[in-house]
Amino acid sequence: MNASHSFPRGVAALLALGLLAGCATPVTVTSTPPGASVYCRGSGRPAYRWKYRGSTPVTFKVPYNAVQTFVQWPGATPTRSDVRHDKLLFRDDVTLHFEQ
Secondary structure, three states, X not given: OOOOOOOOHHHHHHHHHHHXXXXXXXXXXXXXXXXXXXXXXXXXXXXXXXEEEEEOOEEEEEOOXXXXXXXXXXXXXXXXXXXXXXXXXXXXXXXXXXEO
């Protein structure tokens, strides 16, 4: 076998997929006023479910290429923000801000 022989394409693709599967993008969510409940899910598949991630300000890791996020402010009549759609691919970290 030649020392300069490269991996077969299938093996290289599986290695790349394995490396990407372990990646997650840190997402920080802030709001004005602070204390809003944060919910997010992956974007692109109907099967993704909304997950509670904490109250603003909060940072969490997301394994998706794109994310949908909304916040809900507390109060006698809770107010919900519009849903944001943000791409995360090739981003080191993301900060999202919501205003009531």
